[in-house]
Amino acid sequence: METVSEDQIRPLVDELLSTHRAQLTGASSVVVLPTAHYPYHPTTGQVTNPAVTEAVALSLSESVDPDRLVVGIGGSAWADAETLPRYLGYTERFRGTGIDVVSLDGHGGPDGNGTGGTAVPALLEENVVVNVPTLRRSTRLRMVAGMASLAWAVRAEPESDVVTTVAESVRPAVSILDGTYVFDGVPSKSKFLLGSADPVALDQVCATILGLDSEAVAYLPESTAPVHSMLEGVRMESLRADVHSRKVDAGRESERLLATGYRLYSRLSGDALPPQFVGDVDG
Amino acid sequence: MSTDIAVGVLGAGNIGTVHVQSARAMDGVSVECVADTDPGRRERVERLGVDRVYEDYRALLAAEPLDVVVVALPPFLHCEATVEAARRGSNVFVEKPFARTPAEGQRMIEAADDGGVVLGVDHTLRYQPEIQRLHEEYESGRLGHVPLATATRVNHGPFEPPEPSAPVPDWQLDPEATGGGALIDLGVHLLDVLEWFFGGLELRHAELETQLNLPYEDTATLVLRSTESGTTAVLNCGFFQWERPPDINTSVRLDGITETVDSSQYLPRNLFVHASKAAAKNVVRRAVGREPSYFEPTYYYRAHFEALREFVEAVRAGRTPPVTGVDGLRTVEIVSQAYEMAGKRSPVPTVEVGR
Numbered sequence: 001m002e003t004v005s006e007d008q009i010r011p012l013v014d015e016l017l018s019t020h021r022a023q024l025t026g027a028s029s030v031v032v033l034p035t036a037h038y039p040y041h042p043t044t045g046q047v048t049n050p051a052v053t054e055a056v057a058l059s060l061s062e063s064v065d066p067d068r069l070v071v072g073i074g075g076s077a078w079a080d081a082e083t084l085p086r087y088l089g090y091t092e093r094f095r096g097t098g099i100d101v102v103s104l105d106g107h108g109g110p111d112g113n114g115t116g117g118t119a120v121p122a123l124l125e126e127n128v129v130v131n132v133p134t135l136r137r138s139t140r141l142r143m144v145a146g147m148a149s150l151a152w153a154v155r156a157e158p159e160s161d162v163v164t165t166v167a168e169s170v171r172p173a174v175s176i177l178d179g180t181y182v183f184d185g186v187p188s189k190s191k192f193l194l195g196s197a198d199p200v201a202l203d204q205v206c207a208t209i210l211g212l213d214s215e216a217v218a219y220l221p222e223s224t225a226p227v228h229s230m231l232e233g234v235r236m237e238s239l240r241a242d243v244h245s246r247k248v249d250a251g252r253e254s255e256r257l258l259a260t261g262y263r264l265y266s267r268l269s270g271d272a273l274p275p276q277f278v279g280d281v282d283g
Numbered sequence: 284m285s286t287d288i289a290v291g292v293l294g295a296g297n298i299g300t301v302h303v304q305s306a307r308a309m310d311g312v313s314v315e316c317v318a319d320t321d322p323g324r325r326e327r328v329e330r331l332g333v334d335r336v337y338e339d340y341r342a343l344l345a346a347e348p349l350d351v352v353v354v355a356l357p358p359f360l361h362c363e364a365t366v367e368a369a370r371r372g373s374n375v376f377v378e379k380p381f382a383r384t385p386a387e388g389q390r391m392i393e394a395a396d397d398g399g400v401v402l403g404v405d406h407t408l409r410y411q412p413e414i415q416r417l418h419e420e421y422e423s424g425r426l427g428h429v430p431l432a433t434a435t436r437v438n439h440g441p442f443e444p445p446e447p448s449a450p451v452p453d454w455q456l457d458p459e460a461t462g463g464g465a466l467i468d469l470g471v472h473l474l475d476v477l478e479w480f481f482g483g484l485e486l487r488h489a490e491l492e493t494q495l496n497l498p499y500e501d502t503a504t505l506v507l508r509s510t511e512s513g514t515t516a517v518l519n520c521g522f523f524q525w526e527r528p529p530d531i532n533t534s535v536r537l538d539g540i541t542e543t544v545d546s547s548q549y550l551p552r553n554l555f556v557h558a559s560k561a562a563a564k565n566v567v568r569r570a571v572g573r574e575p576s577y578f579e580p581t582y583y584y585r586a587h588f589e590a591l592r593e594f595v596e597a598v599r600a601g602r603t604p605p606v607t608g609v610d611g612l613r614t615v616e617i618v619s620q621a622y623e624m625a626g627k628r629s630p631v632p633t634v635e636v637g638r
Contacts, residue, residue: 038447039495046445078447089496269565271575272308274584275300278327
C-alpha cells in the first residue's frame with residue numbers, strides 16, 4: 001500500500017463517512033473524538049493523526065453546521081486537555097474553520113469530574129459522537145483502538161471493566177480508525193483507514209491486525225457484525241504484513257526487576273543507589 | 284573542628300539527589316543540608332541520611348555556612364541562587380544550563396568575583412569515558428587535522444516514552460523558566476565538549492524547528508567554526524526521540540585527515556554487561572575492605588560524580604575548576620546568538636537580578 005498523504009486522506013474519509021452521512025446530517029451537534037491523551041508525535045501511532053481528525057471534521061462540516069461541530073480533546077492524568085490541542089497542532093489546524101476544539105475537562109472528562117469514576121462527560125452523553133481513534137498496543141489492555149480510546153476520554157488508564165462500561169453508555173454514530181500510523185510495540189507506517197458504525201466489530205478487526213486473539217483482549221465481546229463485511233476490498237493479509245507483529249515493550253516490569261536487583265547490589269557493595277531506585281517520591 | 288568540605292545541595296530532583304549521594308561518598312566532604320520545595324523529595328534525601336532539609340533554599344543559605352553550594356534548581360533559579368550563595372561566601376557548582384541568558388551568566392560571574400569564590404558547571408559529557416577517550420585520540424594527533432566534527436544529543440525532553448507514568452511538568456514547557464528548548468537544555472553540553480576539543484567557536488548558522496507545536500524549539504542544528512583549530516562543527520540536538528536507558532543518543536564524531544572516529548565506538552558494547560561487571564567488581568572491593576567505584580554500573584551517573592569531585596577537589600586545593608563559570612557562560616552566549624540568528628528572541632525578559 002502507498003503512503004497515505006494528507007491530500008489522500010480527505011477523499012478516503014469522505015468515502016468512509018458516505019454511508020453514515022444521512023444519520024449525521026440530522027444530528028443537533030456532533031463531537032469528533034480523536035485519541036489525544038499525551039503529546040506524542042502523530043507518526044508514533046500513539047495518538048490520532050491530527051490530519052485525519054481534520055479530514056473527518058471538515059468532511060462532516062459539509063453536512064453539519066460547523067457551529068454544531070466540535071473536536072473533543074480528552075487529555076489524561078499525565079497531560080491536560082487545555083495544552084494538548086496546542087502541542088498536537090489542533091489549535092492551529094482548526095483556526096478559522098469555525099470548528100471549536102474543546103477540552104473534555106469541565107465536561108467530566110478524565111481530568112475533570114470523571115477522574116476515578118466512569119461518569120461519562122456530558123459532551124459525549126448529549127451529542128452524537130464520531131470516534132477517531134488510532135490503534136496501539138498497551139501493556140494494561142493489550143490493545144487500545146475504538147472502545148478503549150473512548151474509555152480514555154472518560155477515565156485515564158482505564159481497566160477493561162471501565163472500557164466495557166463506557167462502551168455500554170457511549171455508542172459512537174461512526175468510528176473512523178486512523179491507521180495511517182499504528183503502534184505495534186514500535187511505530188508502524190501502516191497507511192490505512194477503517195470505518196464502522198459497530199465499535200465491537202471495528203475492535204475485532206484491530207485485534208486481528210495486531211495478531212491478537214479476541215480472547216486476549218478482555219473487554220472485547222463477541223463480534224456483532226461479520227468482520228469481512230467491513231473490510232470489503234481490503235486484503236487483511238496486506239494490513240497484517242504492514243503492521244509487523246512486535247511485542248510491546250515490557251518496560252515497567254523490567255524497571256521493577258532492575259530496581260530490586262540494584263537495591264540488593266547496593267547493600268552488598270556499599271555503592272550509592274540511583275535516585276529512581278531509592279523509593280517513591282510522593283510529593 | 285572538622286576539616287571536611289561542607290556541601291549544601293539546592294534542589295533534590297534526580298540529578299540533585301545524585302549530587303547528594305556523590306558528595307556523601309567522597310572523602311573529606313560532608314553534605315550538611317538540602318533544600319527542595321517538594322516534600323517527597325525532602326523525605327527521600329532524609330532517608331539517604333541528610334540531617335537538615337529545607338523547603339526554601341533561601342532559608343538554607345541564610346542558616347548554613349557552606350564551602351560548596353550545588354545549584355540543581357530549575358534554570359530560572361540558577362542566577363538568584365548562585366548570586367546569593369556567592370554573596371555569602373560559598374563556592375558554587377551549577378547544573379546546566381549555567382544560566383538562561385548571557386546577562387544572567389555575567390551577573391553570576393560578577394557575584395562570584397565579588398565574593399572571592401569560584402563557579403563550576405556540571406557539564407558531564409566531558410567526564411563520560413567515551414568522550415574522554417575520543418579527546419585523547421584527538422589530542423594525540425592520530426587523526427591529523429579534523430576539518431569536520433558532528434555532535435548529537437537527542438532525547439524526549441520533558442515527555443515520557445509510552446506508557447507515561449507522570450504528568451508533563453509544566454515549568455519544563457515554560458520557556459521563561461527554562462530559557463529555551465532543546466538547544467539550551469541539551470545543546471549546551473555539546474557546545475562545552477566542542478569548545479573543549481577545538482577552542483572558541485563562532486556561530487555561523489542556526490536552524491531551530493519544532494516537531495510538536497511546543498513553545499520552544501524541540502529540534503536544533505547549529506553550524507559552528509573554530510578559527511583556532513580550523514574545524515567546522517555541526518551540532519544537532521532535539522527533544523523528539525524516546526530514550527530508554529541504557530541506550531542514550533549522544534555522540535561526537537570526528538572526521539579527521541587520517542580517519543573517522545566516533546565516540547560511540549568507545550562506549551561499552553553492552554551497557555548491561557558493563558553494569559554487571561562493574562557491580563561484581565564493586566562487591567569484591569567491599570569484600571576486601573575498599574570503597575566501591577560509586578555509580579560505576581550506571582555509567583552516566585558516574586560522570587556526575589566525577590564532575591562534582593573535580594570541582595570539590597579544585598575548591599579544596601584552591602585551583603581553577605575544570606569547567607568554570609566562564610565556560611558555562613560561553614555555551615549560553617552561543618545559544619543566545621543562535622536564538623537571535625534564527626529570529627527567535629530569548630524568551631527570558633532582561634531583568635536586573637537583585638544584588
